[in-house]
Amino acid sequence: MTDITRRQSLQLLLGAAACAAASTHAFGVAEPSLDSLARRTGRRFGTAVGQGQPGSNAGPFADPGYRRIIEADCGILVAENEMKWQWLRPTPDTFDFSGFDRLVDYAKAHSMAVRGHTLLWHKSKWMPDWEATHDFGANPVQAAEAMLTNHITTICKRYGDAIVSYDVVNEAVHDADGVLEETALSKALGGAEATIDLAFHMAREHAPHAELVYNDYMGWEAGNDAHRTGVLKLLEGLRKRNVPVDTLGLQSHLIVNSLDPETGIGRREEEAWQAFVDEAVGMGYRLVITEFDVQDKALPTDIAARDAGVSAYARAYLDMMLNYKEMGDVLAWGLSDRYSWLQGFSPRDDGTPVRGCPYGHDFKAKPLHEAIAASLRAATPRS
Numbered sequence: 337m338t339d340i341t342r343r344q345s346l347q348l349l350l351g352a353a354a355c356a357a358a359s360t361h362a363f364g365v366a367e368p369s370l371d372s373l374a375r376r377t378g379r380r381f382g383t384a385v386g387q388g389q390p391g392s393n394a395g396p397f398a399d400p401g402y403r404r405i406i407e408a409d410c411g412i413l414v415a416e417n418e419m420k421w422q423w424l425r426p427t428p429d430t431f432d433f434s435g436f437d438r439l440v441d442y443a444k445a446h447s448m449a450v451r452g453h454t455l456l457w458h459k460s461k462w463m464p465d466w467e468a469t470h471d472f473g474a475n476p477v478q479a480a481e482a483m484l485t486n487h488i489t490t491i492c493k494r495y496g497d498a499i500v501s502y503d504v505v506n507e508a509v510h511d512a513d514g515v516l517e518e519t520a521l522s523k524a525l526g527g528a529e530a531t532i533d534l535a536f537h538m539a540r541e542h543a544p545h546a547e548l549v550y551n552d553y554m555g556w557e558a559g560n561d562a563h564r565t566g567v568l569k570l571l572e573g574l575r576k577r578n579v580p581v582d583t584l585g586l587q588s589h590l591i592v593n594s595l596d597p598e599t600g601i602g603r604r605e606e607e608a609w610q611a612f613v614d615e616a617v618g619m620g621y622r623l624v625i626t627e628f629d630v631q632d633k634a635l636p637t638d639i640a641a642r643d644a645g646v647s648a649y650a651r652a653y654l655d656m657m658l659n660y661k662e663m664g665d666v667l668a669w670g671l672s673d674r675y676s677w678l679q680g681f682s683p684r685d686d687g688t689p690v691r692g693c694p695y696g697h698d699f700k701a702k703p704l705h706e707a708i709a710a711s712l713r714a715a716t717p718r719s
Contacts, residue, residue: 368709369381369408369409369410370409370410370694370705370708370709370712371409371410371411371412373709373712373713374411374665374666374712374715375411376712376713377658377712377715377716377717377718378717378718379663379664379665379666379712379715379718380411380412380449380665380666381409381410381411381412381665381666381667381668381708381712382410382411382412382413382414382448382449382451382665382666382667382668383406383409383410383413383414383667383668383669383670383671384413384414384415384416384453384627384667384668384669384670385397385406385413385414385415385416385439385670386415386416386417386418386675387417387418387435387438387439396672396674396675397438397439397442399675401699402671402672402674402675402699404699405671405672405695405699406671407446409671409694410448410671411448411449412448412449412450412451412500412665412667413439413442413443413448413449413450413451414450414451414452414453414626414667415435415436415439415452415453416669416670416677417435418435418436418438418439419436419452419453419454419491420453420454420457420462421456421457421462421463421464421467421487422462422463422464423435423436424436424487424491425464425487426464427466428466428467428470428483431490433494440495440498440499443498444498449500449501450495450498450499450500451499451500451501451502451503451626451665451667452491452495452499452501452502452503452546453502453503453506453551453626454502454503454504454505454506454551455487455488455491455502455503455504455505455535455539456484456487456488456504456505456506456531456532456535457506457507458505458506458507458508458516458517458519458522458528458531458532459507459517459519460517460518460519460520462507463519463520463521467519467520467521468520469520470520470521472524476524476525477524477525477526479524480521480522480524480525480526480531481525481534483521484521484525484531484534484535484538485534485538488504488535488538488539488542489538489542492538492539492542492543492546493542497545499543499546500545500546500547501546501547501548501549501583501624501665502539502543502546502547502548502549503549503550503551503585503626504535504536504539504548504549504550504581505532505535505536505550505551506551506552506585507551507552507553508528508532508550508552508570509552509554509563509566509567509570510563510566511553511554511560511562511563512562512563513562513566514562514563514564514565514566514567514569515566516528516529516532516566516570519531529573529577532570532574532579533574533577533579536548536574536579536580536581537579537580539580540580547582547583547622547624547664548580548581548582548583549581549582549583549584549585549624549626550567550570550571550574550581550583550584550585551584551585551587551626552567552584552585552586552587553587553589553627554567554612555587555588555589555590555591555609556590556604556605556606556608556609556653557590557591557593557602557603557604557605558603558604558605560605561608564608564609564612567584567612567616568612568615568616571584571616571619571621572619575619575620581621582621582622583621583622583623583624583664584616584621584622584623584624585624585626586613586623586624586625586626586657587625587626587627587628587669588625588626588627588628588629588653588657589627589628589629589631589669590602590628590629590630590631590649590650590653590692591630591631591633592630592631592632592633592634592635592645592646592649593631593633593634594634595634595635599648600645601635601645601648601649601652602634602635602645602649604649604652604653606656609656610656613657613660617660617662621662622662622663622664623657623660623662623663623664624663624664624665624666624667625654625657625663625665625666625667626667627667627668627669628650628666628667628668628669629668629669629670629676629678629692629693630646630649630650630692630704631678631682631690631692632645632646632684632690632691632692633682633684633685637686637688639691642691643691643702643703643704644703646691646692646703646704647702647703647704647706647707648707650704650707650708650711651707651710651711654666654707654708654711654712655711655714658711658712658714658715658716659715659716660716661716661717661718661719662718662719663715663716663718664718666708666712668693668694670693671693671694671695672693672695672696672697672699673689673690673691673692673693673695673696673697674696674697674699676690676692676693678690678692691704692704694708
C-alpha cells in the first residue's frame with residue numbers, strides 16, 4: 337500500500353477546488369454514473385435510502401428528485417432503517433415488512449441489488465423497547481436462541497436471493513474500551529460471543545448465496561484506538577471459532593473535527609488505520625464501505641472552501657481504501673444533503689447545513705461527487 341503524504345493531501349485540496357465548477361452537473365445528471373465507474377473495477381456504487389417524508393432527515397422515497405439521482409448513480413441500495421429490529425419487530429411475536437418490501441420492490445424495478453442492514457444491531461439502545469424488559473422465561477437460553485433464529489430465518493427466507501449482502505451483526509464493540517456490548521437478548525442467550533456466532537451461522541444456513549458482513553464504525557480519526565483493537569480481537573475470535581464471516585464492513589462516516597495546519601483538511605491517523613485494515617485482510621476478510629459520508633464540523637462556513645475540504649478529505653480516504661483489491665462495493669449513507677442524517681445528528685456550530693453528501697439540497701452534484709468519481713477511476717481492480 338502507498339501512504340498518502342501531507343503534500344499529496346494539499347494537492348488533493350487544491351484539485352478539489354479547481355474542479356468545483358466542473359463537478360456541478362445539471363439536475364440529476366452526472367455522467368458517467370458512479371456505479372458505472374465502480375463496475376469497471378468489479379464493484380458497485382450505491383446508497384442508503386429511507387421511507388421518510390420530504391423535508392425529513394429520514395428518507396427521500398416520496399421525493400422524485402431524490403429518486404432521480406438514485407436511479408442515475410446507483411447499482412445497489414440498503415435500507416436506512418427499515419430492516420432494523422425497531423422497524424421490523426413491533427412486538428416480540430410480530431413482523432412488519434411493509435417499509436422494507438417497498439425498498440426491495442423499488443430496487444428490483446430498477447435492476448439494483450440490495451444489501452440487508454441489519455440482522456442484529458448489537459446495542460441495547462437500538463433494539464426495540466420491548467427487548468429490554470422481555471421475559472425469556474424459565475429457559476432463557478433456549479428462548480433467546482429461538483427468537484434470534486426465527487428473526488434471521490424469517491428475513492432470509494422472505495427475501496431469498498434478492499439480498500446479496502447482509503450486515504449480519506452491526507456495532508458489537510464498545511468504542512470507548514473495545515469490549516463486546518451486551519443486550520438483554522445476548523445476556524439471555526449466554527453472552528455476546530454466543531449471540532454473534534449464532535447470528536452468522538443462521539445467516540449462512542438460510543442465505544448461503546449472500547456476503548456475510550460484520551459492520552462497525554471505527555475510523556481513521558484520533559481516539560479510535562480502543563475501538564479498532566476491539567474489532568480486531570472480535571475478528572480474530574470469529575476466525576478461531578470458524579464462524580462464517582466473509583467481510584468487514586467499514587461504515588466510513590468520516591469526521592473532520594479538527595484541521596491539520598499543514599494541509600488545511602482534517603486530521604487522521606493514516607498509519608494506524610492502514611495497519612488496522614492490513615490486519616483484517618491478513619485474516620482473510622474482504623472489505624466493503626457501507627455508510628460513507630463526511631461530517632464537516634471543523635471546516636469553514638464558506639461553501640467553496642468547505643466543499644473543497646470535504647472533497648480532499650474524502651478523496652484521501654477513498655484512494656487509500658480502493659487501493660485494496662479486497663475492497664468491494666461502496667455505499668453512501670445518503671446521496672443528498674437535503675435528507676442526510678447528519679443534519680440532525682451532528683449539526684454544525686455555525687448553524688449552516690452539513691455538506692457531507694455528493695449532492696446538495698438542490699440535487700446538483702458537488703465537488704465531493706467528482707472526488708468519489710476520481711477515486712473510483714483510479715481504484716485497484718477487485719480480486
